[in-house]
Amino acid sequence: xxxxxxxxxxxxxxxxxxxxxxxxxxxxxxxxxxxxxxxxxxxxxxxxxxxxxxxxxxxxxxxxxxxxxxxxxxxxxxxxxxxxxxxxxxxxxxxxxxxxxxxxxxxxxxxxxxxxxxxxxxxxxxxxxxxxxxxxxxxxxxxxxxxxxxxxxxxxxxxxxxxxxxxxxxxxxxxxxxxxxxxxxxxxxxxxxxxxxxxxxxxxxxxxxxxxxxxxxxxxxxxxxxxxxxxxxxxxxxxxxxxxxxxxxxxxxxxxxxxxxxxxxxxxxxxxxxxxxxxxxxxxxxxxxxxxxxxxxxxxxxxxxxxxxxxxxxxxxxxxxxxxxxxxxxxxxxxxxxxxxxxxxxxxxxxxxxxxxxxxxxxxxxxxxxxxxxxxxxxxxxxxxxxxxxxxxxxxxxxxxxxxxxxxxxxxxxxxxxxxxxxxxxxxxxxxxxxxxxxxxxxxxxxxxxxxxxxxxxxxxxxxxxxxxxxxxxxxxxxxxxxxxx
Numbered sequence: 001x002x003x004x005x006x007x008x009x010x011x012x013x014x015x016x017x018x019x020x021x022x023x024x025x026x027x028x029x030x031x032x033x034x035x036x037x038x039x040x041x042x043x044x045x046x047x048x049x050x051x052x053x054x055x056x057x058x059x060x061x062x063x064x065x066x067x068x069x070x071x072x073x074x075x076x077x078x079x080x081x082x083x084x085x086x087x088x089x090x091x092x093x094x095x096x097x098x099x100x101x102x103x104x105x106x107x108x109x110x111x112x113x114x115x116x117x118x119x120x121x122x123x124x125x126x127x128x129x130x131x132x133x134x135x136x137x138x139x140x141x142x143x144x145x146x147x148x149x150x151x152x153x154x155x156x157x158x159x160x161x162x163x164x165x166x167x168x169x170x171x172x173x174x175x176x177x178x179x180x181x182x183x184x185x186x187x188x189x190x191x192x193x194x195x196x197x198x199x200x201x202x203x204x205x206x207x208x209x210x211x212x213x214x215x216x217x218x219x220x221x222x223x224x225x226x227x228x229x230x231x232x233x234x235x236x237x238x239x240x241x242x243x244x245x246x247x248x249x250x251x252x253x254x255x256x257x258x259x260x261x262x263x264x265x266x267x268x269x270x271x272x273x274x275x276x277x278x279x280x281x282x283x284x285x286x287x288x289x290x291x292x293x294x295x296x297x298x299x300x301x302x303x304x305x306x307x308x309x310x311x312x313x314x315x316x317x318x319x320x321x322x323x324x325x326x327x328x329x330x331x332x333x334x335x336x337x338x339x340x341x342x343x344x345x346x347x348x349x350x351x352x353x354x355x356x357x358x359x360x361x362x363x364x365x366x367x368x369x370x371x372x373x374x375x376x377x378x379x380x381x382x383x384x385x386x387x388x389x390x391x392x393x394x395x396x397x398x399x400x401x402x403x404x405x406x407x408x409x410x411x412x413x414x415x416x417x418x419x420x421x422x423x424x425x426x427x428x429x430x431x432x433x434x435x436x437x438x439x440x441x442x443x444x445x446x447x448x449x450x451x452x453x454x455x456x457x458x459x460x461x462x463x464x465x466x467x468x469x470x471x472x473x474x475x476x477x478x479x480x481x482x483x484x485x486x
Contacts, residue, residue: 004320005327012290012328021289025282025332026339032278033343036266049093056085072121079120080113087112094207096147103205104138111135147204155195162188190225194218201256209262217252224249236452243362243448250360254367261355268344269352269372275340276383284390284415286332291325291394292407295478299402318399318478322471325391333380362446379441385463386438390415392467396474428453437462 012018059082068075084105091097101108111131118128141149162185169181194214197203203210224245227238234242254260263269271278295318297303345353356369370378394411401407418435430436437459442449449455 001316001320004316005324008294008320008324009327012294012324017289018286018328021282021286022332022335025279025286025336028279028282029336029339030343033271033340033347052085052089056082056089059085068120076113076116076120079116080109083112083116084109091142096204096206097142097145099205099207100142100147100150108135108138111138147206148199150205151195151199155192155199158188158192158195162192186225190222194221197256203256210256210259213252213256213262217249217256220245220248220252236448240448240450247360247362247447250367251358254358254369258369260358260369263352263355264348266348267352268341268348268350269355269357271344271348272337272340272353273357273372273375273379275336275376276379279336280383283329283332283336283387284412287325287329287387287391288394288408288411288415290328291391292398292411293404294321294325294398295395296398296402296404296407300404314479315475318475322392322395325395326388329387329391337376337380359445362448364446368445378444382440382444385440389434389438389463389467389470392470392474396470399474399478431458432462434462434466 059078063075063078063082066075066078087108088098088101088105091101111134114131115128115135118124118131141147165181165185165188169178169185172178172181194217197217198214201210201214203214205211224242227242227245228234231239231242255262276283341353353372355372357372357375359368359370359375360366361368390411393414394407397410398404398407414435418439431453436454440456440459442454443456443459
């Protein structure tokens with residue numbers, strides 16, 4: 001058997017087309033990695049700073065045209081707007097100070113309005129001093145670079161609000177009003193949780209990856225809290241959405257607590273982990289060309305007679321061809337992984353491979369930190385059934401039809417048919433189709449598949465039965481095929 005397999009591999013690697021395909025794949029990997037993924041989504045440009053500068057200039061021009069003695073109300077309003085813009089612009093864009101000022105913009109604007117009112121409209125030095133002191137108290141932590149004081153201030157205010165509401169709910173007999181107060185308390189407690197997390201994890205308000213993670217966590221956690229508590233009463237779509245949100249919350253929480261770095265959109269690790277999304281069609285194309293020609297070419301050239309006169313049983317000859325095709329598939333997968341690792345490392349740096357992939361496991365009900373190479377191995381195992389079945393079907397067509405072109409065309413059509421079948425619960429009959437069951441990535445880490453009728457065990461059974469039937473028909477046909485007239 002080993003001799004037969006070696007002979008088949010030798011014949012495959014004698015073909016120029018195999019080298020052309022590998023060269024094309026190499027070029028695609030290099031170009032795709034160099035271009036990066038961000039080009040597909042475009043670049044988001046934030047024009048906030050430019051807009052504020054323009055507004056600042058406009059307000060200054062408006063203020064110059066107004067006499068405070070004759071039109072004091074307009075002067076106060078425009079001066080307040082200008083003071084607010086000047087305050088925001090006095091700190092770098094994206095700094096924690098700029099973000100805090102923006103957050104408290106309405107409150108600060110009212111303070112500035114009162115300062116201008118007591119300065120230009122109502123002469124009251126005592127009130128002006130009080131409001132000026134309040135303004136300076138607010139600004140002091142900004143000048144001292146003390147963002148934690150703002151968090152502590154918010155925590156104190158929220159804790160007091162909770163106490164007040166808890167007192168109010170005791171004195172309220174109206175059930176509807178009680179429910180409203182309870183909802184307010186729950187919201188305050190959630191806000192308190194986020195602020196406490198910000199403080200404990202030392203995440204300032206400034207624009208940063210960790211602040212972005214915290215914001216995403218806050219949004220997803222709020223969505224998760226909105227779901228009813230009784231999971232068992234959810235319909236399947238509700239369970240899907242709930243699980244996706246839960247997954248995001250758990251992964252973001254893990255990243256925040258463990259200080260997992262956020263990588264750029266284009267990075268070597270994610271490109272390697274997405275190899276089977278980027279290059280799957282190329283893998284399929286190569287295995288279809290190999291499997292679609294490895295038997296049919298023997299018949300077309302008439303060399304099958306020379307092969308069958310050798311002292312080997314027919315099933316061994318056919319099995320050696322199939323195994324040779326599988327070996328080429330494995331070589332191709334390894335080639336893509338190694339080349340993508342090297343190209344991505346040279347372009348974006350090999351250090352990104354050290355950053356783990358964070359994945360919530362629904363079966364274990366915990367977050368896992370997975371090395372990217374282990375993740376790729378898991379993805380290969382999950383994709384392998386599809387690759388092997390496409391190979392098997394094309395191999396069977398090649399053996400039965402003895403026509404390379406037909407084998408390649410039909411093999412590709414079988415693969416592409418997976419995109420035609422739209423999975424939804426109204427098409428339960430599709431669960432018996434091979435193409436519906438052969439992608440096991442949908443079951444990874446205990447995730448729910450897209451539709452309720454798909455089950456892991458059932459998919460394994462469909463794939464195994466299909467493979468056995470395809471191979472049985474192929475080997476029986478080849479064993480009984482009359483080659484006298486070939």
